[in-house]
Amino acid sequence: MDRGEEVAQLLAPRLAHFAGVARTEHVTRAAQEMRVPQSTLSRAMVRLEQDLGVDLFARRGRTVALTPAGRTFLASVERALAEIERAAEEVRADADPATGKVAFGFLHTMGAETVPGLIHAFRADHPRVRFSLVQNYGEAMLERLRAGELDLCLTSPVPDAPDLVARRLDEQKLRLVVPAGHRLAARRRVRLAEAADEAFVTLEPGYGLRRITDDLCRAAGFTPRIAFEGEEAETLRGLVAAGLGVALLPPPAVPRPGVAELTVTAPRAVREIGVAWLEGHPDTPPVAAFKRFLLSRRGRLLP
Numbered sequence: 001m002d003r004g005e006e007v008a009q010l011l012a013p014r015l016a017h018f019a020g021v022a023r024t025e026h027v028t029r030a031a032q033e034m035r036v037p038q039s040t041l042s043r044a045m046v047r048l049e050q051d052l053g054v055d056l057f058a059r060r061g062r063t064v065a066l067t068p069a070g071r072t073f074l075a076s077v078e079r080a081l082a083e084i085e086r087a088a089e090e091v092r093a094d095a096d097p098a099t100g101k102v103a104f105g106f107l108h109t110m111g112a113e114t115v116p117g118l119i120h121a122f123r124a125d126h127p128r129v130r131f132s133l134v135q136n137y138g139e140a141m142l143e144r145l146r147a148g149e150l151d152l153c154l155t156s157p158v159p160d161a162p163d164l165v166a167r168r169l170d171e172q173k174l175r176l177v178v179p180a181g182h183r184l185a186a187r188r189r190v191r192l193a194e195a196a197d198e199a200f201v202t203l204e205p206g207y208g209l210r211r212i213t214d215d216l217c218r219a220a221g222f223t224p225r226i227a228f229e230g231e232e233a234e235t236l237r238g239l240v241a242a243g244l245g246v247a248l249l250p251p252p253a254v255p256r257p258g259v260a261e262l263t264v265t266a267p268r269a270v271r272e273i274g275v276a277w278l279e280g281h282p283d284t285p286p287v288a289a290f291k292r293f294l295l296s297r298r299g300r301l302l303p
Contacts, residue, residue, distance in 0.1 A: 014048045015077050017041055018056070020075045021106040025064055029116045049199070098128050100286035105134040105153035107142040107208070109233045110273075112253035113220070113303045115154070122293045127212045130285045137231070145278055151287045154253040158274030166276040169294065170301035172250050174212070174269040175261040177236075179243045186261035190263050192248075199227035199245040212271050213248045219267040273301060 020030040021041065031038040049056050056070035066074060094101040106115050119131060134144065138155040139281060146151055146163065158166045178184050184194065200217075202224070203210040210229075217224040227245040230236050234256075236247045241258030248269065251261070275294045277283075283291065294301075 004065060012230050014044050015081060017044050018048055019053060019074065019077050021045060021057070021064060022066055022070065022077075025066075044272065085249060089294065095284035095286070097211045097285035097289070098126075099130065100284055101132060102132040102133040102287050102290045103134070105136060105150045105155075106291070107138065107141075107155060107157070107200060108135050109209075109250050110154055111135050114301065117303055118294070118297070118301070122290060126286070126289060137206065139167045139201070142276065145276060148278075148281075151281075151283070152277050152291060154273060154275055154276055154294075156271045156273050157212065158272050159276050163279050164276050165279050166274050167295060167298075168272050168274045169298050170273045172273055173301055174216070174248045174250055174264065174271060176264050176269075177247045177259050177261050178239050178250050179240055179246075180258050181243075181262055182246070182260065184262060187260075189263055189265050190262045191266045192269065193266070194224065195246055196220065196222035198225070200224040201228040201239045201245040201247045202226055203233070203236070204229045204231060207231075209249075209271065216248060216264075216267055216269055 017030075017034065017036070020034050021027060024030045024033065027042055027045070028038055031041045034041070045057065052073075054069045055067050056073060057064040058067055088249060093099065104115075115133070123129065134141065134150060134153075136144070138157070138159075141150065141153040141155055142159060142164070144150045144159075146276065154169075156172075158168050160166065176184075176190055178195075178198075184190055195219075200213070202213050213224065228236075228239050230239070233249050234252065237252065237256050237259060239245060240247050241256060248264070249261075250271065275291070277291065
């Protein structure tokens with residue numbers, strides 16, 4: 001810890017006392033307003049000056065006047081106290097049961113229908129709760145969860161980590177998406193092994209859907225030949241429609257022309273969807289309410 005940090009820790013409890021004395025220019029009056037013993041307040045001001053190494057007050061009995069150094073210090077102290085007050089109001093507002101905020105992360109593929117539907121249903125009973133929404137891939141969301149930037153996230157695969165709590169909510173079928181003129185396009189069902197010789201378009205490594213794609217192809221007896229990697233499922237559908245490969249994807253929010261979407265009969269092609277939060281992290285009332293709501297939707301999360 002450097003000298004600046006040491007001084008800041010020493011000063012922090014005394015700043016409000018200093019501001020009160022500076023405002024009234026009278027130790028007794030300031031002590032009465034702040035409801036602290038006058039002797040305690042006087043000692044605190046002496047220690048404050050000693051810690052800073054400068055005189056903040058010119059004393060005349062119980063009346064005090066700010067020195068030039070005191071006026072400079074007061075301007076910064078008032079800004080600091082105002083910022084602390086603003087921050088306190090903000091966190092109190094975020095924790096308010098009726099109007100608080102939930103920081104909620106979810107996969108890009110859940111943004112078109114699933115999450116809007118969930119929030120709409122939740123707000124039927126909690127109409128004023130606010131949401132900070134973050135769309136990202138699974139690993140990035142878990143990093144933000146660990147950093148305290150998110151309260152909850154919907155992700156896939158369901159994470160298994162000692163610092164997280166995760167609950168499976170639902171599963172989503174994955175389809176083999178092929179170009180409209182593809183040799184398999186007229187089929188309704190297909191074994192994944194029948195696509196072993198195809199070029200695949202997939203999400204980049206690190207994405208949950210990429211890991212699931214690799215695992216399913218491995219279970220079908222082959223390693224996929226990757227032609228293109230992307231960051232968003234609908235972009236992959238566009239690449240498939242352009243004839244650049246095939247893909248394993250969840251159902252689209254809106255059917256896309258130029259592709260055929262086939263049910264995969266073997267291996268079982270699904271991805272589990274779960275909700276995760278940080279182990280031991282205390283919930284504010286709005287977060288707790290939304291968590292209970294999500295857990296109540298087990299088996300009927302997806303539209």
